[in-house]
Amino acid sequence: GLADRLQETLRKIRGKGKVTEADVKEMMREVRLALLEADVNFKVVRDFVNRVKERAVGQEVLKSLTPGQQVIKVVNEELTALMGGENAKLAVSQRPPTVIMMVGLQGAGKTTTTGKLAKYLQKQNRNPLLVAADIYRPAAIKQLEVLGERLNVPVFSLGDKESPVEIAKKAIEQAKEQHNDYVLIDTAGRLHIDETLMGELNQIKEAVNPEEILLVVDAMTGQDAVNVAQSFNDQLDITGVILTKLDGDTRGGAALSVKAVTGQPIKFVGMGEKLEALEPFHPDRMASRILGMGDVLTLIEKAQQEVDKEKAKELERKIRKMEFTFDDFLEQLEQVRNMGPLDELLGMLPGAGKVKGLKDLKVDEKKLKQVEAIVRSMTKEEKQNPEIINASRRKRIAQGSGTSVQDVNRLLKQFQDMKKMMKQMANMAGKKKKRKGFK
Ligand code: GDP
Ligand code: MG
DSSP states (O other), X not given: OHHHXXXXXXXXXXXXXXXXXXXXXXXXXXXXXXXXXXXXXXXXXXXXXXXXHHHHTSXXXXXXXXXXXHHHHHHHHHHHHHTTSSXXXXXXXXXXXXXXXXXXXXXXXXXXXXHHHHHHHHHTTOOEEEEEEOXXXXXXXXXXXXXXXXXXXXXXXXXXXXXXXXXXXXXXXXXXXXXXXXXXXXXXXXXSOOHHHHHHHHHHHHHHOOSEEEEEEEGGGTHHHHHHHHHHHHHHOOOEEEEEOTTSSOOOHHHHHHHHHHSOOEEEEEOSSSTTOEEEOXXXXXXXXXXXXXXXXXXXXHHXXXXXXHHHHHHHHHHHTTOOOHHHHHHHHHHHHHTOOXXXXXXXXXXXXXXXXXXXXXXOHHHHHHHHXXXXXXXXXXXXXXXXXXXXXXXXXXXXXXXXXXXXXXXXXXXXXXXXXXXXXXXXXXXXXXXHHHO
């Protein structure tokens, strides 16, 4: 992938104590190839490479103490700038509701993303109304209604008897009456851009005067995604892009070209089919991720969202006193799950890209389920005092969880080892604190 190739190229220059103009040229030739191969628009690549070259062969870089690092810093900064520099926030209307139109081709992920955005807004204590304005596919209305039900968010629908324009207008009236501060309009898509589609979208736009027109594009379609974005922008004046399916096997080029080609920022990225798999797009973090510098901020944000600070303190206390039980263990398991796939989290750690095998590491959801089943088959007492789990209890637990006695043995052993390790770590941390205190 793009990240691997760029990291490989940059590794060669990173540690160099002396960097010549020829080194920079050589490196940029490889960067250029890597970007083109990742489906980044060729004009974008050309401009990007020129900008980096110009800055990187400048005196302050080549004469600096760490020229290799400096060159990478330049690449990082230019990648960030290419994607828009800063996170582009959702616009807010002065007079609620804030109306957001979701547009895009069929299958890009409009309906799913409408649901994700509703969830995102809900988390910020907003009160969105979803609008089913894709009346051409009967399943589309149903799909949105199901999402609304799951999220406990109202869905405005008039079936397929009224025109999308009427539906949108009436939805906004209802939103005003019922004090919904956001209105998310899910519109129809076609397989290709055509006049009918654009005509209808323009009519809705005129009727409801949306604060945002968000184009949903599928990252997997590479260059096509960028072309689609350009056409929609030409005909509709979009205000931002949501790039979906970035979790898939994409070459990532679209993320790098969209802003440069359309002038419109990526506001969110879709990272999976689940409703929580929507992330605000941060150009600097994306650049760091591509360059293998890790995306620590996103990681920390995720962790902070999910891990209750009070609980973390309580956990630390328990570990110190060796009171960590299987109940705590289950809770931990749940938190890890909520944070998302472990391999994705690990990938965000700085340097993780360099650790062999880590990339291919997939945390086995089946194994997690098995572990969970074993723990859930324990009695309350057993969870609190695993020492009492003797042979007959092990047999019963194995039967109850549909596993084997070996599986149960393995987990008990792992649990004991983990407890010991945690205790050691907690003690080390404690000693450090004390030593500091004496100074
Ligand atoms: P629409 O026709 O534009 O409304 O597209 P849908 O919302 O119906 O989505 C089409 C398919 O793409 C569905 O199977 C979604 O689950 C899937 N999808 C949407 N967003 C993502 C994403 O970020 N990642 C992945 N892997 N799949 C997605
Ligand atoms: Mg749809």
